[in-house]
Amino acid sequence: MNKILIQNAKIVNEGSIFEGNVYIEEDTIVKVGSFEMHPDEDCTIIDARGQYLIPGAIDDQVHFREPGLTHKGDIESESRAAVAGGITSFIEQPNTIPNAVTQEILEEKYQIAAASSFANYSFMMGATNDNLDEVLKTNPKNVAGIKIFLGSSTGNMLVDNEVVLEKIFSSTPLLIAVHCEDEATIKNNLAIFKAQYGEDIPVTAHHLIRSEEACYISSSRAIALAKKTGARLHVFHLSTAKEMELFTNAIPLEEKKITAEVCVHHLWFSDEDYVTKGNFIKWNPAVKTAKDREALWEALNDDRIDVIATDHAPHTLDEKNKKYAEAPSGGPLVQHAVVALFEAFHQGKISLEKIVQKMCHNPAVLFQIEKRGFVKPGYFADLVLVDAAAPWTVTKENVLAKCGWSPFEGYTFKSKISHTFVNGELVYSNDKVSTIKAGKRLLFER
Template identity: 45%
Template sequence: MLRLIYNGTVVNEGRVYHGYVVLNDDVIAQVEAGDPGRDVMEHAYECINVKGAYIMPGVIDDHVHFREPGMTHKADIASESRAAVAGGVTSYMDMPNNTPPTTTIDRLEAKYAKAAQVSPANYSFYIGATNTNLDTLEQVDYTQVCGVKAFLGTSTGGMLLSDPEVARRLLSDLGTIIAVHSEDESIINANRKHYVSQYGQDLPLSFHEKIRSAEACYESTRRITELARECGGRLHVLHVTTARELPLIDGHHVTGEATVAHLLFSDDDYARLGNRIKCNPAVKTAADREALRQAVIEGRLQVIGTDHAPHLPAEKQGGCLKAASGMPMVQFSLVAMLTLFRPELVVARMCHGPASLYHIEGRGYLRRGCKADLAIVAPEPWTITDESVISKCHWTPLNGMQVQHRVKMTIVNGQVAYADGKVNEHCRGQRLQFNR
């Protein structure tokens, strides 16, 4: 059956124009400029007048932590995927630092099975790399799995890949994306020991970026990018935070992601927002933030993700060494980025970029034959508040932020997953497929 979405502003593949999109069940049948003819309208079983709103591909978030299994008191696949579709995110890739960690094929497939039951958005899950599970990683079908996640520095969940020979084999043998959290653990530990010896265990938040320093990011990224080029592997550096790292990302063997938090915030915001913006890697200087924004504009960073990582408010209390690192971002990432960048650039980095980089089959673009994943975004000023949060943690670091757009509707595989402030509880996404 045909569904017509018309009288909108199509944002797709570098163009912004008045036009319409026709959906045929779960795929896109037409993307056209202008107004639909009478024949198109007569053949559609539903005609949706979006009244000038943006018609965009659905956002693909390559970096979320939905906390299931093991940490479902703060988030789960059902709650966070509902938040995703409320924000125009139609597909997500979830990280493996769960309890227990997703480092076996059985655990990986258990997450896929749960998502099939509860997720209104499309989904994929990384399998985690450890010092001892390389044989397992070599058995994975990477046409069905987005990639391998390696933590070069510890974060929530405690996973750490520290064996350089395993890292070398990862970047030589697997034929998939190796996505890394890049911080040097030895530098972090030395910094922590230094500041604790001087000031004691109860360090204030201002020490977070001193411990998880720019040097820790740069040295880790320098080593792993050199190894990727030597081995010929496909390395994707997640949440790049420093200007100094940018020349290491060549866009070929090595690609990079900017996150919403590091594009919005700098260390100047710690006094105002405190632990709400405590994350790993730490938010850095205003100069670093400006360099990241420019890298997004120029395409040196190919993807904008969220690193959506919920914690309960009680877990965000305390000083530098106690408060949990991470923040929820998936529900408001699209409208937040539209405050910084032109809509065609936002689509390039949040929709086209992940689809192309991960070789996702049939998604990320408004093209005939692609899956019907769309976000309808209206020019409507409003203020984000904690009360509007769908995530189970029920808070956002963007509380009080004024934005100029609102997601009015999200369509996943031709189904309306979100509209008029409500999630369709019957909508279910699909497992992402990869052309590799």
């Protein structure tokens, strides 16, 4: 039997920080607290003195590129990067090739992950203008939800038929996650910049093309439709101050029908960074202004925004080095998301308790994930130890994503992931990912 005793950790859980121990048997947390224990000889003991122990982060939005785009990344390579970054569970999006828009294609992705994932996994079912029958077959017990692209992005799955949208919103009990950008607004803005620059549009125009207006028009429409139909709506990667007026902190998360997510890059970068980072911070929705970033932090801290995710979406260096108009949007973030939020803690922008709430507890509550996201007896032992006083610098050599680059290259983080456990297995320690592919399919209490 696999037995692990983590001692003397500063445990961050459910709004408090306390020193204590965690005892694990097999894949489950058995004890948490200040108990004394004389473990068996076959028990592994880890002295975590001075380190923070948090639940494994749950990333509700990644693009791991398998099948069909595995030159950019695959489930094995990107889940390896995830566990090195303290992310123990991920929910992957359907814009792979082929798009995951039938139950058969969706199940094939689960089979790939079962054989290759270091982290726990779930996959979104994709909606299109003509696959409502397939969408309605989705099992709420073992699929995270339905993903709808209301703006075109990498692997175009745009749903722009309003009759179809209303049918999906009114027909499924599942959580509906949306990418919100108004296509007509983006096309009009792009035409203006093409008229001025031809094919040599500067990347500094990205947030003006995929503008605040484009985001707000789309997200406000989606929210209005959710209110009309009673749908359970989750709005991905919010990027503007204006959108924050659409969300509330007046009711508990468990009672919210409309929830909000922000991604690490929208909290970290601003339009000023396009000059030095170029296409390497080109995302959809675009990184906006410093004022927008400030509003996102405010909404995150006052609970209008419920979840922090990555939208991890790797592309090759060759693709990113193309001209702005040809370079795809997206970048790798799973390896550096948790330490980036700990950096924000060091900077006084957010508390450790709030980081754990937004990256661990809330995704579990929001998606109704079974027995994950908390440091509690009876829960799966998905745990992460963070040394908040262990500086390290991101270099090409220590990036684990298959694409081989990071927008954080050259940055020195003050905190480091020291250990990651997935289902009680030590999958990352001493800067190395183990060979144990311990990930399991996420299940949902619905």
